[in-house]
Amino acid sequence: MTFDLDMIKALYAAMPGRIAKARTVVGKPLTLSEKILYAHLHSDQKLQNFERGKSYVDFSPDRVAMQDATAQMALLQFMSAGRAKVAVPSTVHCDHLIVAKTGAKDDLIVANKESKEVFDFLSSVSNKYGIGFWRPGAGIIHQVVLENYAFPGGMMIGTDSHTVNAGGLGMVAIGVGGADAVDVMAGMAWELKFPKLIGVKLTGKLNGWTSAKDVILKVAGILTVKGGTGAIVEYFGEGATSMSCTGKGTICNMGAEIGATTSTFGYDDSMARYLVATGRAEVAELANKIKEHLTADPEVYANPEKYFDQVIEINLSELEPHLNGPFTPDLATPISKLKSEAEKNGWPLKVEVGLIGSCTNSSYEDIARAASLAKQVAEKGLKTKAVFTITPGSEQVRYTIERDGFIDTFNKIGAKVFANACGPCIGMWSRVGAERKEKNTIVHSFNRNFQSRNDGNPNTFAFVGSPELVTALAIAGDLGFNPITDSLTNEQGQQVKLDPPTGDELPAKGFDVKDPGYQAPAKDGSSVVVKVSPTSDRLQLLAPFKPWEGTDLKGLRLLIKAKGKCTTDHISMAGKWLKYRGHLDNISNNLLIGATNFYNEKINSVKNGLTGEYDEVPKVQRAYKAQGLGSIVVGDENYGEGSSREHAAMEPRHLGVRAILVKSFARIHETNLKKQGMLALTFANKEDYNKIKEDDKFDIVGLTTFSPEKPLTLVIHHSDGSSESITVNHTYNANQIAWFKAGSALNAMGATKTKTAAPAKKDQTKESRQENF
Numbered sequence: 196m197t198f199d200l201d202m203i204k205a206l207y208a209a210m211p212g213r214i215a216k217a218r219t220v221v222g223k224p225l226t227l228s229e230k231i232l233y234a235h236l237h238s239d240q241k242l243q244n245f246e247r248g249k250s251y252v253d254f255s256p257d258r259v260a261m262q263d264a265t266a267q268m269a270l271l272q273f274m275s276a277g278r279a280k281v282a283v284p285s286t287v288h289c290d291h292l293i294v295a296k297t298g299a300k301d302d303l304i305v306a307n308k309e310s311k312e313v314f315d316f317l318s319s320v321s322n323k324y325g326i327g328f329w330r331p332g333a334g335i336i337h338q339v340v341l342e343n344y345a346f347p348g349g350m351m352i353g354t355d356s357h358t359v360n361a362g363g364l365g366m367v368a369i370g371v372g373g374a375d376a377v378d379v380m381a382g383m384a385w386e387l388k389f390p391k392l393i394g395v396k397l398t399g400k401l402n403g404w405t406s407a408k409d410v411i412l413k414v415a416g417i418l419t420v421k422g423g424t425g426a427i428v429e430y431f432g433e434g435a436t437s438m439s440c441t442g443k444g445t446i447c448n449m450g451a452e453i454g455a456t457t458s459t460f461g462y463d464d465s466m467a468r469y470l471v472a473t474g475r476a477e478v479a480e481l482a483n484k485i486k487e488h489l490t491a492d493p494e495v496y497a498n499p500e501k502y503f504d505q506v507i508e509i510n511l512s513e514l515e516p517h518l519n520g521p522f523t524p525d526l527a528t529p530i531s532k533l534k535s536e537a538e539k540n541g542w543p544l545k546v547e548v549g550l551i552g553s554c555t556n557s558s559y560e561d562i563a564r565a566a567s568l569a570k571q572v573a574e575k576g577l578k579t580k581a582v583f584t585i586t587p588g589s590e591q592v593r594y595t596i597e598r599d600g601f602i603d604t605f606n607k608i609g610a611k612v613f614a615n616a617c618g619p620c621i622g623m624w625s626r627v628g629a630e631r632k633e634k635n636t637i638v639h640s641f642n643r644n645f646q647s648r649n650d651g652n653p654n655t656f657a658f659v660g661s662p663e664l665v666t667a668l669a670i671a672g673d674l675g676f677n678p679i680t681d682s683l684t685n686e687q688g689q690q691v692k693l694d695p696p697t698g699d700e701l702p703a704k705g706f707d708v709k710d711p712g713y714q715a716p717a718k719d720g721s722s723v724v725v726k727v728s729p730t731s732d733r734l735q736l737l738a739p740f741k742p743w744e745g746t747d748l749k750g751l752r753l754l755i756k757a758k759g760k761c762t763t764d765h766i767s768m769a770g771k772w773l774k775y776r777g778h779l780d781n782i783s784n785n786l787l788i789g790a791t792n793f794y795n796e797k798i799n800s801v802k803n804g805l806t807g808e809y810d811e812v813p814k815v816q817r818a819y820k821a822q823g824l825g826s827i828v829v830g831d832e833n834y835g836e837g838s839s840r841e842h843a844a845m846e847p848r849h850l851g852v853r854a855i856l857v858k859s860f861a862r863i864h865e866t867n868l869k870k871q872g873m874l875a876l877t878f879a880n881k882e883d884y885n886k887i888k889e890d891d892k893f894d895i896v897g898l899t900t901f902s903p904e905k906p907l908t909l910v911i912h913h914s915d916g917s918s919e920s921i922t923v924n925h926t927y928n929a930n931q932i933a934w935f936k937a938g939s940a941l942n943a944m945g946a947t948k949t950k951t952a953a954p955a956k957k958d959q960t961k962e963s964r965q966e967n968f
Contacts, residue, residue, distance in 0.1 A: 196343070196474060197474065197475050197477050197478060198284070198327075198343055198344055199257075199258065199284050199344070200477060200478070202257060202258075202284065203346055203349070203478060203481060204481060206234070206257065206348070206349065207348070207481050207482070207484070207485050209234070210230075210234045210348060210485060210488050211485060211488055213233060213234045213236075214230050214233065214234060214488050216242065217229070217230070217233035217234075217242065218492075220242055220243060220244055221233075221244050222244065223502070224491070224492035224493075224494040224495050224502065225491065225492050225495070226392055226394075226429055226491045226492075226495050226502055226503070227365070227429055227459060227460075227461050227489070227490050227491045228367060228390070228392055228427040228429050228459060229392070230348075230488060230489075230491070231348055231349075231350055231366070231367040231459075232252075232254070232350075232367060232389070232390075234348070234350075235254050235255055235256065235257070235350040235367075236252070236253070236254060236255070237253035237254055237255045237384040237385075238255070239253060239384060240252060240253040240254070240384065245389040246389065247389055247390065247391045247392065247504065248388065248389070248390070248391045248425055248426075249388070249389070250388065250389045251386055251387070251388055251389075251928050251930075252386070252387060252388070252389050253384035253385065253386055254350065254384065254385050254386075254387060255350075255379075255384065255385070256283065256350045256351050256352045256369075256379050256385055257283065257284070257349045257350050257351055258283055258284040258285065258286075258344060258349070258351045259281070259283060259284075259285040259286075259351065259352055259353065259354075259376050259379050259380055260285070260286050260288065260336055260340050260344070260351060260352075260353035260354070260355075260358060261285070261286070261287050261288070261336075261353065261354040261355075261373075261376060262287075262288050262289075262290055262291050262336040262353075262354065262355050262617075263287065263288065263289040263290065263291050263292050263313065263314070263317055263331075263776075264291035264292065264769075264773050264776045264840070265354035265355060265372075265373055265776070265839065265840060265841070266287045266288075266317055266354065266373075267313065267316070267317065267734065267776050267777030268373045268737075268776060268777065268779070268841060268842065268845065269354050269373030269374075269376045269377060269841075270287075270317070270320045270321075270324075271734075271735075271736065271737050271777065272373055272374060272377045272737060272941055273324070273376075273377045273380055273381065274320070274725070274736075275737065275941060275945065276377060276380070276381040276941075276944065278324070278380075278381055278382070279324070279720070279721065280324055280325040280720065281324050281325050281326055281380040281381075282379070282380060282381060282382035283379055283380065283382075284327070284344075285325075285326045285327070285376075285380055286326060286327040286328070286329065286340075286344065287317050287321050287326055287327070287328050287329065288329040288333065288334070288335070288336035288339055288340075289314055289317065289328075289329060289330055289331040289332075289333070290331075290333075290334065290335045290336050290615075290616045290617050291616070291617050291621060291623065291769075291773055291776075292306055292309075292310045292313060292314075292331070292623070292773055292774065293306040293331060293332075293614050293616035293617075293618065293623060294306065294618070294623045294624070294625050295584070295586070295613040295614065295616070295618035295619050295623060295624045295625065296624075296625035298611055298612060298613065299332075299593075299612055299613055299614040299615070302613065302614045303331060303332050303614050306331055306614075306616075307331055309774075310331075310733075310774065312728075312731060312733050312734065313733055313734065313774075313777060314330075314331060316725065316726075316727065316734055316777070318330075318714065319723060319724070319725050319726070320725045321714070321716055322714075322716050322717050322720055322723050323716075323717070323720035323721075323723035323724075323725055324380075324716070324720060325716045325717075325720060326716055327713065327714070327715060327716060328713070328714040328716065329712055329713055329714070330712040330713075330714060331614075331616070331712075332590060332614055332615055332616070332712055333589065333590055333615065333711060333712025333713065334587070334588055334589030334590055334591070334592070334593075334615040334616075334712070335553065335554040335557065335588050335589065335615065335616060335617055336353070336355060336358075336554070337353075337355070337357050337358065337360035337361070337444075337448065337554040337588075338360075338554055338557055338558075338588030338589045338592065339588075339589050340353070340358075340360070340361055340368075341360060341361060341363060341364060341441070341444055342473045342589060342591060343473070344361075345361035345363070345364035345366050345368070346364060346365075346366065346470075346475075346478050346482070347364060347365035347366070347462040347466055347482045347489045348365060348366070348462070348482070348485075348488065348489045349361075349365075349366045349367075349368075350366065350367045350368070350369075351366060351367075351368045351369075352368075352369050352370070352371045352375060352376060352379060352385065353368065353369075353370055353371070353376075353839075354370075354371060354372065354373050354375075354376050354839060354841075355370055355838070355839055356370035356451040356837065356838050356839040356863060357370065357448050357451050357554055357555070357642065358370040358371075358457075358839075359447050359448060359450050359451055359455070359457040359458055360444050360447055360448040360554060360555075361444070361447070362443070362444070362447030362450070362457055362458045362459035362460065363440055363441060363442075363443035363444025363445070363446070363447050363448075363460065363466075364440060364443075364444070364466055364469070364470075365459060365460055365461060365462045365466055365489055365490075366459065367427065367457055367459055368447075368457055368459075369387070369456055369457045370451060370457075370839040370863055371385075371839060371863065371866070372839055372840075372841035372844065372863060372866060372867035372870055373841045374841060374867070374870035374871065374939070374940050374941060375866065375870065377941065377944075378940070378944070381944070383944065386930065387456070388425065388926075390425060390426050390427045390456045391425055391426040391427075391504045391505075392426060392427055392429060392502070392503045392504050392505075393418075393423060393426045393427070393428045393429070393455070393503060393504060393505045393506075393507070394428075394429050394430075394431065394499040394502070394503035394505070394506045394507070395414060395428060395429070395430045395431070395506075395507045395508075395509065396431060396432040396434075396496075396499060396506065396507070396508045396509070397410065397430060397431070397432040397433070397434025397435045397438075397508075397509055397511055398432055398433055398434050398508065398509070398510045398511065398512075399433070399434050399510045399511040399512030399513065399514075400433075400434060400437045400511055400512055401434075401437070401438060401442075401511050401514070402511075402512065403679070403695045404516045404530075404663065404664065404667075404678060404679055404695055404696065405511070405514050405515065405516050406442070406445075406516070406564070406661040406662075406663060406664075407438050407439070407442030407443065407445045407446050407661075408445050408446075408449075408555075408556060408640065408660065408661035408662075409514055409515070409516050409517050409661060410446050410509060410511070410514065411445065411446045411448075411449040411450065411452075412449075412517035412518075412519045412527050412659065412660070413509060413514060413517055413527060414428075414446075414453065414507065414509070415449065415452055415453050415519060415524055415525040415527055416517070416519070416525060416526070416527025417507060417527075418453045418507075418525075419453065419525045420452060420453060420454060420523060420524065420525045420833060420836055421453070421454045421832065421833040421836070421859070421861070422453050422454065423450065423453035423454045423455030423456075424454035424455070424833075424861065424862055425454075425456065425862060426455055426456060426504065426505075427455065427456050427457050427458065427459065428450055428453070428455045428457075428458040428459075429458070429459055429460075429461075429491070429503070430443070430446065430458065430459070430460050431460070431461060431490075431491065431496045431499070432496070434509070434510075434511040435460055435461070435463075436463045436464070436465070437511075438465065438511075439465050439469075439558075439560055439700040439701075440465045440466045440468065440469035441469065441558030441559070441560055441561070441700075442558075442560070443460045443465070443466075444558070445555055445556055445558075445561075446458065446460075447459065447460070448554060448555045448642060449524070449555060449642045451642065452524040452525065452642055452643065453525065454833065454836065454861055454862065456862060461489065461490030461491060462482055462486050462489035462490055463490075465700075466479075466482070467479040467482065467483065468700070468701060469701070470482070472701045472702075472705065472706060473591075473706060474706075515529040515530060515531060516529070516530045516660070516661065516664050516679070517529055517530065517660065518530060518533055518638065518658045518659065518660040518664065518668075518674075519644070519658065519659045519660070520644045520656070520657055520658035520659055521542060521636075521644060521656035521657055521658055522644060522645060522646045522656070522657070523644070523645070523760070524642065524643055524644055524659055530664065530677050530678075530679065531677060531679075531680075533674065533675060533677070534674070534675030534676075534677070537674050537675055538675070542636060542656050542674065543634055543635055543636040543656055543674070544636070544673055544674045544675050545635075545636060545672060545673070545674070546580070546581045546636050546637070546638055546668050546669060546671070546672050546673060546674055547581055547582065547635045547636060547637055548581055548582040548583075548584070548626075548637040548638075548639075548669070549581050549582070549583050549584070549637070549638050549639070549665045549666060549668055549669025550583075550584045550585075550586065550619050550637065550638075550639040550640070550641070550649075550665065551565050551583075551584070551585055551586070551639070551640045551662040551665050551666060552584075552585050552586030552587055552588060552613075552640065552662070553586050553588070553617065553618075553619075553620040553639075553640065553641045553642070554588060554617070554620070554642075555620075555640060555641055555642045556640040556641075556661065556662045557586065557587055557588025557589070557592060558588065558592065559592055559595060559596065559698075559699070559700075559701060559702050559706075560698050560699065560700050560701070561640070561661075561662045561698075562585070562587070562592065562596050562601055562662070562698075563596075563599075563601065563697075563698025563699055564662060564663045564696035564697065564698035565585075565662040565663055565665075565666040565696070565698075566596075566601040566604045566605065566698070567694075567696050567697045567698055568663060568666045568667055568670065568693060568696050569583075569604050569605055569607075569608050569610070569666060569670075570604050571693055571694060572607075572608045572670060573607060573608070575683075575685055575691040575693075576685035576686045576687050576689065576691070577670060577683060577685050577686065577691065578685075578686055579608045579609060579610075579669060579670050579672075580669070580670065580671060580672025580673070581668070581669040581670075581672045582611075582669075583605070583608065583609065583610040583611070583666070583669045584610060584611045584612070584613055584619070585602075585605055585610055585611070585612045585613065586612075586613045586614075586615075586616070586617075586618050586619070586620070587612070587615045588615065589615055589711075590615050590708055590710070590711055590712055591706050591707075591708040591711055592615075592706075593612075593615055594707055594708045594709060595702050595706050595707050595708070598704070598707055599702060599704070608670075619639070619641070619649050619650070620639070620641040620642070620643070620649070621648070621769045621770075621773075622647075622648055622649060622650070622651060622764075622768070622769045622770030622771075622773075623769070623770065623773065624649060624650050626649075626650040626651075626652075629650040629651055629652045629655070630651075630652075631652075632652050632653065632654050633652070633654060634654040634656070635652075635654065635655055635656065636655075636656045636657075636658065636674055637649065637650075637655055637656070637657050637658070638657075638658045638659075638660055638664075638665045638668045638669065638674070639657060639658070639659060639660075639665060640659070640660060640661060640662040640665050641659060642659065643659075643764075643837065644657035644658065644659050645760075645762055645764050645765075645837065647764070647768075647789065648764055648769075651770055651771075653798075658674070663696040664678070666696075667693055670683070670693070671683055678692075678693050731778070732775070732778060732781055733774060733775065733777055733778055733781075734777040734778055735777065735778040735779055735780060735781070737779065739938060739939070739941070739942050739945075740848055740849075740871065740872050740938040740939045740942065741938050742872075742936060742937050742938035742942065743872070743898070743935055743936045743937075743938065745899070746898070746899065747894060747895060747896045747897070747898050747899060748825060748853050748854070748893075748894065748895040748898065749894045750824070750825075750892055750893075750894070751824075751825045751826055751827050751853055751854070751892065751893040751894070751895070752804045752819055752824055752825070752826040752827075752892060752893075753804070753826065753827060753829065753887065753889065753890075753891055753892075753893070754787070754801065754812065754815065754816055754819070754826040754827065754828050754847075754852060755787055755790055755792055755793075755801045755812055755828055755829070756792070756793040756794065756829040756830075756884075756887050756889070757787070757790040757791060757792070757793065757828070757829065757830045757831060757834070758791045758792065758793040758796065758831065759791060759831055760831070760833075760836070761787075761790050761791075761830050761831060761834050761835070761836075762835070762836045762837035762838075763835055763836070763837040763838040763839075763840050763843040763864060764789060764837055764838065765787065765789035765790045766786070766787055766789070766790065766835065766843035766846075767782065767785055767786065767840055767842040767843040767846055768785050768788060768789055769838075769840075772785045776842060779842075779845055779846070779849050780849065782842055782846065783813060783846040783849050783850050784813045785813070785846075786812055786813045786816060786846045786847060786850060787799075787812040787813075787828070787847075788811065788812055788813065790812070793829075794889045795809070797809075799811050799812055800812075801815050802815075802889055802890070803815045803818055804819075804890065804892075805818055805819070805822065806818075813850065816847075816850045816851065816852065817850060819851060820850055820851035824851070825851055825852070825853040826851065826852050826853065827852065827853060827854045827855070827856055827893055827895075828847060828852055828854075828855045828856070829856050829857065829884065829887050830855065830856070830857035830858070831857065831858055831884070832857075832858045832859050833859055833860070833861050834855065834857035834858070834859065834860050834861065834864065835860055835861040835863070835864020835865065835867075835868075836861040836864075837861070839863045839867075841867045841870070841871070843864060843867065844864065844867035844868045844870070844871045844873060845867075845871050847873065848871045848872060848873050848939075852873070853873070853874060853895070854873065854874035854875075854876055854895060855868055855873060855874070855875055855876065856876045856877070856878065856909065856923060857876075857877055857878070858877065858878055858881045858884055859877060860875060860877065865926070869927065869931045869934060869935070869940070870934060870939065870940040870941075871939050871940075872934060872935055872937070872938045872939040872940075872942070873935075874895065874925070874935065875925065875926075876895075876907065876909075876923040876924065876925055877923065877924045877925070878921070878923060878924075879906060879921070879922035879923060879924050880921070880922070883921045886911060886919065886921065887911065888911075888913055888914070890913075890914040891911050891912060891913055891914070892911075892912040893909055893910065893911060893912065894909070894910040894912070895907055895908075895909060895910075895923075896908040896909075896910060896920075901927070901932050901935070901936075902929075902932065903927060903928050903929055903932070906922045906923060906924050906925070907922075907923050907924075907925065908920050908921070908922060908923070909921050909922075909923045
């Protein structure tokens with residue numbers, strides 16, 4: 196089935212002309228990223244040579260995708276937008292609310308029972324507003340999007356940071372918060388700072404134990420978790436065209452781990468093969484007709500240093516398998532050095548669990564290569580030493596690998612197949628013994644390995660690798676095992692070596708599936724009733740946030756000064772808290788409970804300025820709110836790294852935090868804070884972080900003249916009666932300042948709608964979009 200074919204045809208018909216005009220204005224050859232961005236300018240956006248990393252630009256994405264945990268809040272906001280139907284093709288995917296415990300069948304039954312209220316809400320609201328709905332068990336959002344919706348040259352946004360996975364099919368696909376999705380679904384322009392461009396030239400060809408996953412693990416080691424912030428990473432070269440489409444998707448997927456806006460590849464034969472194999476031959480035929488516009492101009496790749504802000508070169512023929520971690524996805528270690536690094540750092544060498552699959556590595560090729568190793572266990576008289584699990588990415592992949600015998604192969608080595616859902620990758624894993632908080636090692640082919648993320652145990656050392664390397668380490672049960680050089684002792688006492696993994700890029704018999712799990716929306720949803728019980732602890736209708744009071748903010752308390760890494764997992768944990776993603780007040784009880792307090796180096800323990808006692812972060816903030824006291828949160832570098840979850844911005848807003856002041860922000864989180872009417876501020880001098888004391892009170896001065904590129908002043912009142920002032924910066928433009936003054940972007944949208952009665956020119960449905968050239 197080919198979705199949105201008319202939309203794709205219209206875009207492809209317009210792209211050559213739009214790109215030609217943009218090339219004239221820019222005055223030089225264009226990268227692929229620039230071609231896609233310029234081809235998707237909003238009808239009200241004037242065409243000009245935008246400054247990378249500086250210019251705010253309005254775009255018209257082709258589509259929106261949402262997963263069930265973030266869709267709840269996004270759709271609760273959309274219900275306030277006053278539209279009868281979404282303005283662009285949109286989908287909801289139920290993949291986050293399924294706990295991995297005993298196996299796919301039983302876990303899905305439990306999820307459908309425990310989260311019935313949420314699934315029914317998402318199904319009905321999708322039905323009402325023209326949104327495609329993928330039922331629980333259909334698959335993980337990013338794999339389903341790659342199989343059904345992604346297309347070369349397109350632009351999409353999704354309420355999940357790994358939306359970037361669709362770059363494997365040549366898209367500019369960007370993770371956003373729910374408020375951004377609401378803008379696009381409501382027919383408004385979507386704003387993004389024009390990204391910088393990082394080019395990654397891939398030479399040579401993958402071989403032996405090395406896979407596409409090792410490319411991004413290597414890049415993460417080079418760029419670190421914030422090295423891609425504000426940039427699109429564009430891969431090119433003979434190495435890029437030699438790898439599979441799903442391999443490209445894996446690389447793009449983990450681009451979120453370097454903070455990149457997104458990553459992408461130029462259209463090539465591997466993408467055409469994948470489109471045909473997934474039932475979209477018509478899209479491949481259309482893409483082939485304009486393929487010169489679906490990759491960079493030849494001059495760009497011939498002289499990349501002239502056209503990219505940064506260029507990295509990796510020789511795939513020499514690339515070694517990597518394992519990244521623990522506790523951060525950018526600590527990259529080649530397999531040849533892993534044993535010595537583990538011994539030096541005290542990482543537990545015994546591998547307790549190996550987990551493969553997830554949205555990052557759940558393609559047919561991934562599973563086939565892992566299965567080729569699992570098959571060798573019996574053939575070579577081995578026994579798998581670690582627990583081993585598989586999480587298929589979609590029902591289509593699961594059905595096909597079962598048909599082709601791979602699941603049977605895994606079953607023979609004692610593996611457990613979980614549901615087609617996120618599961619352990621996002622902490623939805625009921626791992627036996629995790630509550631004992633014992634120090635242990637796991638290896639997985641997921642994308643993130645933050646402390647406590649997978650199983651809730653802060654002492655679990657999680658390492659990220661390719662499915663084939665994870666399988667080998669699970670068989671060996673030894674983190675120091677190098678399958679390229681080392682042998683294993685089999686059950687007969689013989690020394691045997693694992694043969695390098697093999698596997699087909701695409702199934703020889705084609706993909707197959709009995710029920711993909713898709714529910715089309717009603718053609719007319721006007722009679723569909725969306726019900727939210729006022730007594731529900733899972734869903735809560737939203738009340739508008741209060742607008743800015745029109746004055747500087749005085750007497751703010753310090754809620755927490757967070758020390759070190761503070762990701763969205765630290766700010767708003769997933770795992771058991773996912774069940775409250777549709778209930779703002781309930782989920783606010785997890786605010787910053789994973790963050791480390793600078794002053795006592797404890798987690799979820801901060802001083803209550805009213806009592807002098809230490810208590811849990813949410814309880815302290817609720818005490819301030821009850822007294823009508825605002826507060827600030829102080830953080831370190833790359834604050835808000837990780838997931839796109841806007842709850843990490845909505846929770847402090849709901850509980851009365853007025854500003855987040857940090858050394859630097861992750862892109863999505865900073866945008867989410869702005870959308871919710873929060874002040875997202877950075878230290879002009881990062882050393883001023885050290886001036887903040889536990890009992891300080893604060894004034895934020897300059898808000899009455901709040902304007903773009905004009906810093907604000909933070910007055911720090913110390914408990915000894917002394918005061919000092921420091922400069923704090925911001926990146927707000929005029930539109931974003933209007934969000935702050937209105938109380939949120941949604942409030943501002945409502946005010947604009949009331950004043951203008953929603954003029955037609957702001958509707959970006961494909962029928963009414965006008966050319967902007």
